[in-house]
Amino acid sequence: MRTLAAFPVAAAQVRQWLAAHLPAADLRPAYSNADAARQVADGLVDAAVTSPLAAARWGLAALADGVVDESNARTRFVLVGRPGPPPARTGADRTSAVLRIDNQPGALVAALAEFGIRGIDLTRIESRPTRTELGTYLFFVDCVGHIDDEAVAEALKAVHRRCADVRYLGSWPTGPAAGAQPPLVDEASRWLARLRAGKPEQTLVRPDDQGAQA
Incomplete structure (x- = not known):
C-alpha cells in the first residue's frame, strides 16, 4: 500500500497507527473523510482513512478497524450562520x-x-x-x-x-x-x-x- 488519502484532522488522530503499520505510505490530503473515500473509489490512492458511513457510500471494504490513537477522541463540527433564534429548548x-x-x-x-x-x-x-x-x-x-x-x-x-x-x-x-x-x-x-x-x-x-x- 503506497498511497493513502486522509482529511488532516483524521490523519492526526491515527498518526501513531500509521507510523507503526504504514511508515512508508505517501499520505495525501483530502477535503473530508468522504473525499478520502472518493479518492480510493476513483483509483487515485490505494487506501483512505475514513468513516464506515463514507466507506459504505463509495462501496469500499475496511482493511483495518479501530486505528485511532485515542479511542475516545471526537471531532467537533460547527455550523456558522446568520444571527437567528436558537433551536427550541429540549432539556438536553x-x-x-x-x-x-x-x-x-x-x-x-x-x-x-x-x-x-x-x-x-x-x-x-x-x-x-x-x-x-x-x-x-x-x-x-x-x-x-x-x-x-x-x-x-x-x-x-x-x-x-x-x-x-x-x-x-x-x-x-x-x-x-x-x-x-x-x-x-x-x-x-x-x-x-x-x-x-x-x-x-x-x-x-x-x-x-x-x-x-x-
Missing part, C-alpha cells in the same frame, strides 16, 4: 459563548463562578489571544443548558454585567425535549431577549464604557 442542550474579560486579578474566576454558583456544568473552556493587546484573551465556554433555561439565562446576564464583552454563539439540542421558561426584565434581560431573537449586537453596553462599538 448545550450553550456556547465568548467572554472578553478585563485583565485584572480574579476577573476570570469571578466570571466562571457565575455558572458554578447556579449549578451549571462547564464542559469546555478555551482561551485565544485577542490579537489587539499583548496578554489579553478571549475565553470560549460551553455549558450544559439552553439560553431559555432560567439558570443559564441568569448566568449569561451576570457575565454580561461582569465582562468587557460577551458574545452568545448559540444553544443546540443534544437529546429529547422538555418545556421552556418565561422572559426576563432589566437591561441585561433585554440584552438576553435580543440574543434569543437573533438580533445582531451593535454596541457594547456598560455603565463605565458608554458608546463603545462592539
